[in-house]
Amino acid sequence: xxxxxxxxxxxxxxRTCSAACDYSHNEHRPTIGYGELREEVRLPFICRHCExxxxxxxxxxxxxxxxxxxxxxxxxxxxxxxxxxxxxCPFGVIEPEVRSxxxxxxxLCASRLEEGREPACVMACPADALTYEEADEIAQNSVMIGSxxxxxxxxxxxx
Amino acid sequence: xKSYLPSVYVVERDPNRCIQCKVCVxxxxxxxxxxxxxEGVVKSHEENCVDCHRCVAFCPTNALTVRxxxxxxxxxxxxxxxxxxxxxxxxxxxxxxxxxxxxxxPYPIYFDHLLLNASQVTNPSIDPLREPMELSTYLGRKPExxxxxxxxxxxxxxxxxxxxxxxxxxxxxxxxxxxxRVQQSLAQAAMELGTLWNTGEGGLHPSLAKYASxxxxxxxxxxxxxxxxxxxxxQIIEIKIGQGAKPGIGGHLPGEKVTDDVSRTRMIPxxxxxxxxxxxxxIYSIEDLRQLIYAIKEATGYxxxxxxxxxxxxxxxxxxxxxxxxxxxxxxxxxxxxATGAAPKAIRDNVGIPIELALASVxxxxxxxxxxxxxxxxxxxxxxxxxxxxxxxxxxxxAVNIGTAALIALGCHVCQQCHTGKCAWGICTSDPVLxxxxxxxxxxxxLVNLVRGWSLEVKxxxxxxxxxAIESLRGNRLHxxxxxxxxxEMDILGVRMAGS
Numbered sequence: 323x324x325x326x327x328x329x330x331x332x333x334x335x336x337r338t339c340s341a342a343c344d345y346s347h348n349e350h351r352p353t354i355g356y357g358e359l360r361e362e363v364r365l366p367f368i369c370r371h372c373e374x375x376x377x378x379x380x381x382x383x384x385x386x387x388x389x390x391x392x393x394x395x396x397x398x399x400x401x402x403x404x405x406x407x408x409x410x411c412p413f414g415v416i417e418p419e420v421r422s423x424x425x426x427x428x429x430l431c432a433s434r435l436e437e438g439r440e441p442a443c444v445m446a447c448p449a450d451a452l453t454y455e456e457a458d459e460i461a462q463n464s465v466m467i468g469s470x471x472x473x474x475x476x477x478x479x480x481x
Numbered sequence: 482x483k484s485y486l487p488s489v490y491v492v493e494r495d496p497n498r499c500i501q502c503k504v505c506v507x508x509x510x511x512x513x514x515x516x517x518x519x520e521g522v523v524k525s526h527e528e529n530c531v532d533c534h535r536c537v538a539f540c541p542t543n544a545l546t547v548r549x550x551x552x553x554x555x556x557x558x559x560x561x562x563x564x565x566x567x568x569x570x571x572x573x574x575x576x577x578x579x580x581x582x583x584x585x586x587p588y589p590i591y592f593d594h595l596l597l598n599a600s601q602v603t604n605p606s607i608d609p610l611r612e613p614m615e616l617s618t619y620l621g622r623k624p625e626x627x628x629x630x631x632x633x634x635x636x637x638x639x640x641x642x643x644x645x646x647x648x649x650x651x652x653x654x655x656x657x658x659x660x661x662r663v664q665q666s667l668a669q670a671a672m673e674l675g676t677l678w679n680t681g682e683g684g685l686h687p688s689l690a691k692y693a694s695x696x697x698x699x700x701x702x703x704x705x706x707x708x709x710x711x712x713x714x715x716q717i718i719e720i721k722i723g724q725g726a727k728p729g730i731g732g733h734l735p736g737e738k739v740t741d742d743v744s745r746t747r748m749i750p751x752x753x754x755x756x757x758x759x760x761x762x763x764i765y766s767i768e769d770l771r772q773l774i775y776a777i778k779e780a781t782g783y784x785x786x787x788x789x790x791x792x793x794x795x796x797x798x799x800x801x802x803x804x805x806x807x808x809x810x811x812x813x814x815x816x817x818x819x820a821t822g823a824a825p826k827a828i829r830d831n832v833g834i835p836i837e838l839a840l841a842s843v844x845x846x847x848x849x850x851x852x853x854x855x856x857x858x859x860x861x862x863x864x865x866x867x868x869x870x871x872x873x874x875x876x877x878x879x880a881v882n883i884g885t886a887a888l889i890a891l892g893c894h895v896c897q898q899c900h901t902g903k904c905a906w907g908i909c910t911s912d913p914v915l916x917x918x919x920x921x922x923x924x925x926x927x928l929v930n931l932v933r934g935w936s937l938e939v940k941x942x943x944x945x946x947x948x949x950a951i952e953s954l955r956g957n958r959l960h961x962x963x964x965x966x967x968x969x970e971m972d973i974l975g976v977r978m979a980g981s
Contacts, residue, residue: 341502
């Protein structure tokens with residue numbers, strides 16, 4: 323499946339992706355977190371849509387489901403905002419802050435994808451650091467970071 | 482004492498559009514935007530705004546715009562706002578006023594008063610889409626005449642010639658002034674375009690050694706980073722005497738900018754100020770210049786052309802004649818509008834002459850003395866478009882250097898804050914967080930696009946004139962006509978009035 327990838331050599335930590343995510347999801351405000359490792363590596367934390375999602379296993383309400391497309395979706399009506407998914411996520415991409423009793427969760431901009439557009443964060447990135455593509459395509463000329471875990475590699479570095 | 486300076490710009494934030502995402506706060510390097518934690522809204526310290534447009538460009542909801550502060554001083558043609566504010570600033574600080582980029586004063590731009598010719602009826606124009614157009618240029622000393630042997634081979638010995646695919650090169654911008662990522666972009670673009678980039682006076686960083694085939698290295702007054710390998714690596718070695726933005730003035734790279742990497746490249750201790758003296762202390766005459774030129778030629782086995790760069794000043798024509806006689810293979814003339822990383826405002830805005838006049842007078846003088854063939858002329862300082870390139874070449878340049886235009890291609894918005902080291906576009910800074918804002922691959926791509934676009938336009942201009950090689954336009958001032966110029970100006974430029 324296609325995922326949002328981050329090129330850590332290009333990311334300038336401007337947080338425009340986060341802002342774009344914010345205003346394209348008016349009701350629930352999913353957020354994109356940030357990590358900074360020294361001054362060189364800075365990257366947005368975007369949901370990796372894991373093949374074996376820990377958040378799904380952890381949710382006591384069964385509110386997180388894996389769609390046929392492979393995307394991990396949170397069912398808003400079922401979510402109680404308990405925060406279990408945020409604790410379970412090994413990559414810290416789910417914002418633990420509780421808002422309106424639901425946890426923010428990337429939905430890969432499902433409505434935009436239906437219209438044939440890329441996710442809002444990818445469209446907004448001014449540094450061309452975010453891409454929405456197949457994992458295989460991107461693997462050809464880059465080094466994955468965290469690729470030891472199957473299907474969980476949204477960061478890459480150009481070689 | 483309290484500052485009496487009013488803010489020059491106002492940041493207008495549309496409250497209906499702003500989503501308090503803090504992107505503008507994050508992007509502004511001059512602390513002009515901040516987030517008020519108590520009220521939970523983004524606000525502006527407008528007095529800090531320099532109108533660099535970084536926040537405007539990045540605002541995801543287009544909520545921002547920056548305008549000139551409409552505050553008016555009492556109308557006075559003499560005591561204008563800028564004059565008053567400069568005095569206020571100086572009264573407050575007591576120092577020299579520093580600034581960056583080239584002069585922003587409304588001195589005449591002669592390129593805008595020159596018009597190019599085109600073919601009609603009596604001679605055919607050429608369509609560059611269908612027929613080959615030659616832009617390649619050879620830089621270096623040309624012989625008096627060319628002789629052939631019986632088999633038709635060239636018998637005359639040639640001085641070293643450097644071929645560039647398009648007569649547009651990148652100006653000298655040193656590592657330390659601009660970031661390494663900017664130099665990487667320039668070097669990679671130069672390699673892709675088959676033209677040359679210039680290291681400036683800050684030495685050649687080891688990671689850029691692979692671009693040696695497209696490099697000019699500079700030997701400037703500070704002699705930073707000059708060693709035998711440095712002289713052996715490049716295509717051309719340039720002796721920098723002066724710079725258009727600050728003729729007669731040295732340079733000063735503050736110690737904070739001399740990081741570990743910069744200190745290694747410049748070969749000076751870390752954290753010390755890099756002071757370029759105003760003169761070369763071993764050049765006090767044309768004879769001394771000759772000694773340095775030949776010392777460099779000797780050191781490189783006469784395999785590389787030596788270029789000498791001067792700022793355009795009042796006696797440029799006579800100086801250029803001396804330089805050619807001293808053995809310079811290429812002379813670079815940097816005009817009044819040439820830019821810099823930092824210069825005293827008084828020098829930048831008041832010293833030097835426009836490149837068009839200097840270029841025309843140098844070309845005329847060298848022709849009169851019969852030594853024009855002994856050196857190539859490179860014009861720099863204020864080349865803004867392909868039209869300027871064509872006009873400079875018609876005025877007698879062999880090639881032009883673009884500096885500001887190249888930086889604009891990389892994102893520069895000419896806010897003239899280069900001297901602060903806080904460039905919000907990540908160009909003229911050594912802050913590792915800010916330099917990340919330039920990506921060498923994307924930067925090189927943009928530079929390649931710019932120069933390729935200009936080259937195509939120059940080809941179109943040539944085609945319209947009915948010539949198929951840049952060589953046919955070079956120094957051909959009959960292709961130029963002046964408008965709105967006095968007789969003296971047209972006389973110096975060597976052009977005729979439009980209509981005559």
